Amino acid sequence: MPDSRPVVLIPSYNTGPILPATVAAALAQGVPVRVVIDGSTDGSPDLLEPLLANPLLKVTRLAKNAGKGSAVLHGTRDALAEGFTHVLCMDADGQHPAEMIPDYFGLSHRHPEAAVFGRPVFDASAPALRVNGRKVSNFWANLETMGWGIDDSLFGMRLYPAAGLVEVFESTSFARRFDFDPEVAVRLAWRGVPILNLPTPVRYLSREEGGVSQFRYLRDNTLLTWMHTRLFFGFLVRLPWLALRGENPLLSLSPPRK
Template identity: 95%
Template sequence: MPDSRPVVLIPSYNTGPILPSTVAAALAQGVPVRVVIDGSTDGSPDLLQPLLSDPRLKVTRLEKNAGKGSAVLRGTRDALAEGFTHVLCMDADGQHPAEMIPKYFELSHQHPQAAVFGRPVFDASAPALRVNGRKVSNFWANLETMGWGIDDSLFGMRLYPAAELIEVFESTCFARRFDFDPEVAVRLAWRGVPILNLPTPVRYLSREEGGVSQFRYLRDNALLTWMHTRLFLGFLVRLPWLALRGENPLHPFSPPHP
C-alpha cells in the first residue's frame, strides 16, 4: 500500500492581508506549506516576506492570473517533484480552519489511496444564497458519478493523492478556474479513487474582518452550467461501466449526514 507524505497547498489571488494570517495558521500546525500566488496585484508576495524565514514555507509566483485550478496544478507538480505524495488544498481567504489540517493528514495516513473531501459545516456567517445554491451542483455531481460519495462538490478544503490529481488535469483542458473543485471531484470518482468526507467548519469572514471573495454570481454559475453539461455527456458515455463497478469502497468510513 502506498504511503502518504502530504503538504498544504494554498492558491491565492488578491486575498490581501488575510493571506499571511492564513499561511501563519497553517504553519502553526507544524506542517510544510506551499503557496502559489496566482498573478496577484495586491502585493501578496511582500505580505508573506516575514514568514519566509520558516523553512517549511515556499512561495511560487505566477506572473499572470490563470485561475485556481491552474495554480493548484502548478503547486501539485512542484509538490510531486519535492517528493510529496498528497496535497491538502486550502483557500487563502481564511474560510478553512487550519486546526483541521492534522485530521486530514491522519485520514490520509490511514487511507493513502483516498481523496479526503471536506463536508462544510456552515455557521450563521454563511450566505443563504451560497448554501442553497451549491445543492444544485451537488445533485449533478452525484448523478454524474452514480452516488460515488461526493458530499459537497464545491468545498475547497480537500486532500488529494497528487499523482491521481495530475492525471485528472492531464485528461481535460478544463478545471483550470472556478470549475476546478467540482470537475476534479467528478473525474476522480470516474477514475475510481475512493473518497472520504470529513465534516469541516467553514466561516465566511466579513469585510471588516478582511474577508474577500472572487465569486461572481453570473460568470461563475454560467461556468458551472457549462461544466455540468459537459460532465453529464461524459457520464452517459461511461454509464455502463459506472453501473457495474460497485460502490466507493470507503463510503462506510465517512461520518453520516446529521
C-alpha cells in the same frame, strides 16, 4: 499500499492581508506549506516576506492570473517533484480551519489511496445564496458519479493523491478556474479513487475582518452550468462501466450527514 507524505497547498489571488494570517495558521500546525501566488496585483504576496524565514514555507509566484485550478496544478506538480505524495488544498481567504489539518493528514496516512473531501459545516456567517445554490451542483455531481460519495462538490478544503490529481488535470483542458473543485471531484470518482468525507467548519469572514471573495454570481454559475453539461454527457458515455463497478469502497467510513 503507498505511503502518504502530504503538504498543504494554498493558491492565492488578491487575497489581501488575510493571506499571511492564513499561511501563519497553517504553519503553526508544524507541517510543510506551499503557496502559489496566481498573478496577484494587490501587493499581498509581499506580506508573506516575514514568514519566509520558516523552512516549512515555500512561495511560488505566477506571472499572470490563470485561475485556481491552474495554480493548484502548478503547485501539485512542484509538490510531486519535491517528493510529496498528497496535497491538502486550502483557500487563502481564511474560510478553512487550519486546526483541521492534522485530521486530514491522519486520514490520509490511514487511507493513502483515498481523497479526503471536506463536508462544510456552515455557521450563521454563510450567505444563504451560497449555501442553497451549491445544492444544485451537488445533485449533478452525484448523478454524474452514481452516488460515489461526493458530499460537497464545491468545498475547497480537500486532500488529494497528488499523482491522481495531475492525471485528472491532464485528461481535460478544463477545471482551470472556478470549475476546478467540482470537475476534479467528478473525474476522480470516474477513475475509481475512493473518497472520504470529513465534516469541516467553514466561516465566511466579513469585509471588516478582511474577508474577500472572487466569486462572481453570473460568471461562475454560467461556468458551472457549462461544466455540468459537459460532464453529464461524459457520464452517459461511462454509464455502463459505472453501473457495473460497485460503490466507493470507503463510503461507509464517512460520518453520516446530520
